[in-house]
Amino acid sequence: MAPDTRFYRYLALVSHIGLLSWVTMWHFILVPEAGYSVFFILLIYVVPLVLPLKGVIQGKPYTHAWANFIIMFYLIHGFTIAYASEAERWYAIIEIILSTTMFIGCSIFARKRGRELGQGLKKMKTEMQEERERFQRSK
Template sequence: MSPTTRFYRYLALGSYIGLLAWVAVWQLLLNTDHSYSLTFIAIIYLLPLLLPAKGMIQGKPYTHAWANFVVLFYLIHGCTVMYAIEAERLYAAIELILVMLMFTGCCVFARRRGKELGLGLTKLKDEMKREREYFEGKN
């Protein structure tokens, strides 16, 4: 693994762990208005972040790629809180920073590591050319 790829892996992993810890601290300790049970809050806010945990720790590029879909929930949450709840804007800003770092780290790591492993997708024109050659050769 190249040093640049390793940097983005650690950026993704560090911001992932930071986001997981921050959401737990924010929702379970700092938020004083618990209109829902702590179990419900933990399921809604923490469970989605635990889904990609194994692949993120193992450094799998595919997991880093789909973890971005999970992190979009936290982007929406942070933007909504930033707009709607003035008292929690600082908390939302921290969440948004961690989300952006994780998103960037995951995107770049998945792309670079996928190329290093030869997992890249072929361009459509190259795929069409290959298929054309294959089917024209059969006639």
């Protein structure tokens, strides 16, 4: 693995673990009386971050790529809370920073590592040519 690829892998990993820890600490320790049940908080805020954790720890590019879809929820949540709740604004800013760094780390790692492993997406021109050839052979 190239050194810059490794950097983005660790950026994603540290940000992921940091975000998981931060969200858990925010909702259970810093603001424990939000009016939601423990099950609801676990289901909505903690479980989505646990789902890609194994693949991120193992350094799988595909997991890093789809983890970005999950991260968008935390980014939107952070911006919403930063705008709507002055009391929790700094908590939300930390969530925004961790979400952004994880998004950057996951995106760039998935792209670089995918290319290193030869798993990159083909150009549309090449894909169309191969499809045309398969179609011609099947006639």
